[in-house]
Amino acid sequence: MTKRLDQFAVGIDIGGTGIKFGLVNHRGDISHKNVALKTTDYEKVEDFVDALHDALKPAIDSVGFQKIRGIGVGAPNGNFYTGTIEYAPNLPWTGVLPLAKLMSDRFNLPCSLTNDANAAAVGEMMYGAARGMRDFIMITLGTGVGSGIVSNGQVIYGHDGFAGELGHTIIRPGGRKHRSTGSHGSLEAYASATGIMLTAQEMLEQTDKPSLLRNFKSEEIDSRIVYECAIQGDEIAQEVYRFTGQILGEALANFIMFSSPEAIILFGGVIKAGKLIINPTREHMEKNLLPIFQNKVKLIFSELKEADAAILGASALVWEMRDQ
Amino acid sequence: MTKRLDQFAVGIDIGGTGIKFGLVNHRGDISHKNVALKTTDYEKVEDFVDALHDALKPAIDSVGFQKIRGIGVGAPNGNFYTGTIEYAPNLPWTGVLPLAKLMSDRFNLPCSLTNDANAAAVGEMMYGAARGMRDFIMITLGTGVGSGIVSNGQVIYGHDGFAGELGHTIIRPGGRKHRSTGSHGSLEAYASATGIMLTAQEMLEQTDKPSLLRNFKSEEIDSRIVYECAIQGDEIAQEVYRFTGQILGEALANFIMFSSPEAIILFGGVIKAGKLIINPTREHMEKNLLPIFQNKVKLIFSELKEADAAILGASALVWEMRDQ
Numbered sequence: 263m264t265k266r267l268d269q270f271a272v273g274i275d276i277g278g279t280g281i282k283f284g285l286v287n288h289r290g291d292i293s294h295k296n297v298a299l300k301t302t303d304y305e306k307v308e309d310f311v312d313a314l315h316d317a318l319k320p321a322i323d324s325v326g327f328q329k330i331r332g333i334g335v336g337a338p339n340g341n342f343y344t345g346t347i348e349y350a351p352n353l354p355w356t357g358v359l360p361l362a363k364l365m366s367d368r369f370n371l372p373c374s375l376t377n378d379a380n381a382a383a384v385g386e387m388m389y390g391a392a393r394g395m396r397d398f399i400m401i402t403l404g405t406g407v408g409s410g411i412v413s414n415g416q417v418i419y420g421h422d423g424f425a426g427e428l429g430h431t432i433i434r435p436g437g438r439k440h441r442s443t444g445s446h447g448s449l450e451a452y453a454s455a456t457g458i459m460l461t462a463q464e465m466l467e468q469t470d471k472p473s474l475l476r477n478f479k480s481e482e483i484d485s486r487i488v489y490e491c492a493i494q495g496d497e498i499a500q501e502v503y504r505f506t507g508q509i510l511g512e513a514l515a516n517f518i519m520f521s522s523p524e525a526i527i528l529f530g531g532v533i534k535a536g537k538l539i540i541n542p543t544r545e546h547m548e549k550n551l552l553p554i555f556q557n558k559v560k561l562i563f564s565e566l567k568e569a570d571a572a573i574l575g576a577s578a579l580v581w582e583m584r585d586q
Numbered sequence: 587m588t589k590r591l592d593q594f595a596v597g598i599d600i601g602g603t604g605i606k607f608g609l610v611n612h613r614g615d616i617s618h619k620n621v622a623l624k625t626t627d628y629e630k631v632e633d634f635v636d637a638l639h640d641a642l643k644p645a646i647d648s649v650g651f652q653k654i655r656g657i658g659v660g661a662p663n664g665n666f667y668t669g670t671i672e673y674a675p676n677l678p679w680t681g682v683l684p685l686a687k688l689m690s691d692r693f694n695l696p697c698s699l700t701n702d703a704n705a706a707a708v709g710e711m712m713y714g715a716a717r718g719m720r721d722f723i724m725i726t727l728g729t730g731v732g733s734g735i736v737s738n739g740q741v742i743y744g745h746d747g748f749a750g751e752l753g754h755t756i757i758r759p760g761g762r763k764h765r766s767t768g769s770h771g772s773l774e775a776y777a778s779a780t781g782i783m784l785t786a787q788e789m790l791e792q793t794d795k796p797s798l799l800r801n802f803k804s805e806e807i808d809s810r811i812v813y814e815c816a817i818q819g820d821e822i823a824q825e826v827y828r829f830t831g832q833i834l835g836e837a838l839a840n841f842i843m844f845s846s847p848e849a850i851i852l853f854g855g856v857i858k859a860g861k862l863i864i865n866p867t868r869e870h871m872e873k874n875l876l877p878i879f880q881n882k883v884k885l886i887f888s889e890l891k892e893a894d895a896a897i898l899g900a901s902a903l904v905w906e907m908r909d910q
Binding site: 396411421434445516 | 719720721735737738740742743744745746747748749750751752754755756757758759767769836839840841843844845846847848874876878879882
């Protein structure tokens with residue numbers, strides 16, 4: 263792999279509505295960053311690819327087509343092996359979409375695709391907190407809980423490309439029902455922003471203890487409000503984070519006994535709570551580990567800016583391509 | 587890798603007391619199989635290695651030293667990366683033992699070492715049910731519960747060589763206490779032969795229902811007796827297996843959402859119960875999977891004879907060596 267900084271990877275993040283892209287060099291500097299196009303504006307995925315080509319062309323032309331090494335795409339339900347997006351509930355196009363092939367044909371560049379959490383892990387390995395690591399787990403704590411697992415320096419995709427759905431592992435059998443999957447007691451049901459909101463609502467109902475949270479209507483309370491009350495010393499709000507950290511810590515202990523990573527890297531909106539979330543997480547993670555694993559796994563925050571991480575992660579797929 | 591069947595790997599299984607070894611060709615045929623030496627007869631590990639050399643020499647000489655490609659060792663707490671056995675509670679020698687180096691120096695052959703469950707996984711990939719698979723999980727259900735995980739065709743050892751302790755993941759937080767680790771609700775506390783015995787004892791205490799198991803003293807009941815009562819139609823004994831399968835199935839679902847394997851291969855004494863254990867396991871495994879993983883992971887039994895598996899697994903490490 264050459265490390266020339268005048269080589270670029272196109273990083274594209276496909277979200278439920280908006281598309282972000284940028285050109286990225288080996289060091290992770292982003293240029294020509296743009297938030298353009300809405301997936302909902304295009305009836306057919308082919309039209310979307312055409313529009314994306316038009317939107318990216320000025321950026322590609324300005325650095326020179328020959329300096330672009332390829333395109334990386336992070337997308338919901340993206341399958342690395344097949345280059346397809348499969349039955350993504352948040353996209354307007356249904357079924358199995360051969361996006362990598364459509365992109366590659368339209369742009370005349372190699373294109374690699376994976377889901378957002380795996381892209382985040384590759385981004386962290388290339389530009390962030392996991393540089394130089396060959397074994398780590400990335401956990402994204404946002405509206406949902408995603409994960410990307412790296413072992414022996416490779417993302418674990420599994421036999422079908424769908425490995426790393428740690429948010430859906432069951433941590434509390436028979437516990438809280440997940441609103442969309444219907445499962446009971448999954449990590450995502452507790453450790454996502456939605457989970458934090460639900461925990462706060464439950465705790466407020468279970469006690470008459472005074473709380474700043476009672477100044478809000480139940481349906482108004484979100485993880486941001488819980489955080490703001492917690493830093494003002496509100497006991498219930500702090501207990502919400504302590505409980506969330508306990509569940510997350512127990513889950514992380516199980517993950518560590520699976521792949522024995524050097525580090526677990528946390529990313530996403532929920533980690534804005536800082537010590538409020540990481541201290542109880544670390545405590546319960548260590549407590550649930552076999553001695554052989556204790557006090558040696560780093561629990562750290564992502565080093566990538568949240569606004570840039572999706573583009574960086576997608577672009578990093580390009581440097582991982584075999585022929586680079 | 588040459589596939590010449592006149593090449594041999596030495597496979598050595600180091601157990602708590604006995605040592606088994608044999609010479610194995612690429613097809614998994616074992617010759618010169620021997621159960622010799624007791625670890626407890628040797629005060630120093632160096633003396634043990636000398637004695638092992640003397641015991642193996644006739645076998646090696648009879649096929650010719652130049653046809654031996656190397657030595658593979660499966661040992662409790664064996665670390666693949668360092669070639670050391672680290673603080674194995676069941677061996678007479680304490681601390682960190684540089685066994686691979688001692689063996690390699692004494693035999694003048696390359697030596698590779700790992701723990702028993704990882705060796706079993708490599709053996710299954712080389713000679714057994716996982717031939718041709720690049721992503722699978724091996725679960726050994728014996729006195730304890732061990733595991734070996736293969737992703738992208740490689741055993742997952744983790745950053746320190748200790749990955750794959752799935753028996754110690756917590757499946758029932760706050761559940762049954764593990765007799766040696768002290769953890770609560772681990773897979774091993776339920777799905778091992780010991781766990782089956784404890785489940786039977788608990789169920790007999792919780793009800794007055796008649797049961798063939800009541801013909802035995804509580805401390806006499808082991809997994810073999812539970813099995814024999816179950817096949818005679820005893821309801822409590824059958825319920826013990828159903829419950830064990832439920833716990834195991836829930837655990838397997840979590841593991842699948844981690845590494846998305848093509849198959850899960852079960853091995854060890856507990857699987858002698860056949861359908862009694864595999865049917866409830868499969869049911870609860872499928873029930874706890876996201877739809878994207880359902881009905882596509884094979885749940886199968888090992889194809890290696892239990893008596894030979896440890897030697898085969900250890901020998902398979904040799905064919906995995908980089909220079910072969």
